[in-house]
Amino acid sequence: MTGPEPDTNFIRAVRALENGSSSTRLRAALAVGTAPDPRLVEKLVERCAVEPDFSVREMLTWALTRHPASMTVPKLVDELRSERAQARSQALHTLSKIGDRRAWPAITRALLTDADDEVARAAWRAAVVLVPEGEQSGLAEVLATQLGRGSRQTRLSLSRALIALGEMIMPILGAASTDPRPDVRQHAIATQRLSRDPDAGFELAVEEAKRVVALGRTGQDG
Structure with missing residues (x-):
């Protein structure tokens, strides 16, 4: 017998990341990070914006760091313009973990002085990691x-x-x-x-x- 079709695995992963159980979502994020799938990058970023459980958010960030920066960084930078504070703060947190300085221009003064404390704190951490020499x-x-x-x-x-x-x-x-x-x-x-x-x-x-x-x-x- 052959294993499940790739599309079936993808659909299962998406459903698990949206499951009502935080432990199921945690295991799903761990699985995606262990066996990275570029098709799931967008879903991982999307979940970061709405995930209520801290441990799951950390695992989502870890899973994103396991994918190529060329795929994750542009999507995370897009999140910095979100109206949702958690989307901005978690994207900043993830960018600080990835450490790709191509994201530096996106760390704006507006983010560094964001009215939401969690966003501002994440921006400060990301900024000191990403700031280029001389700036x-x-x-x-x-x-x-x-x-x-x-x-x-x-x-x-x-x-x-x-x-x-x-x-x-x-x-x-x-x-x-x-x-x-x-x-x-x-x-x-x-x-x-x-x-x-x-x-x-x-x-x-x-x-x-x-x-x-x-x-x-x-x-x-x-």
Whole structure:
């Protein structure tokens, strides 16, 4: 006996990726990544935009990384224009995992300053992976406009992105540490401290930054 026809396998994979059970969808994404099928790239990208389960989304991303970048990157870049925040954030996350710098022009200022925190955080991570040599300074300037934004987790994500750009961020953080807005000053100082002493942890850096701001000093003072 011969095995199932290829089209039957394709249809089964599509149905499994849309199954109501998250464990079935997880297994389906694993199977597609294990035996990549170019015909399923569009379905994988489509599922990323709507998949409610984090673990399944991560497996979908992994499955996409198993396919040629020439096939996945253009479709993921198209997703960056979606009105659905999850479509944008997951496409950015996947692009950061693929690491193909041809996607860099699609990481726009609009994405780096997206009103949705998850999208912005994914854009920051993707940007520091994809930024070409010589463009780090411009990226750092845009990222610095987001200092003081959002929750602790959002601020930590931004700090990590800035620190990943290297020593060239220090003058930018120094300028931000004198910003008239207390939240911006505090975040800039905390990022400076975390950069100098990564082992101290973000919470300690934030607490120290709060004391510095309360005393009216900048991150450049002793």
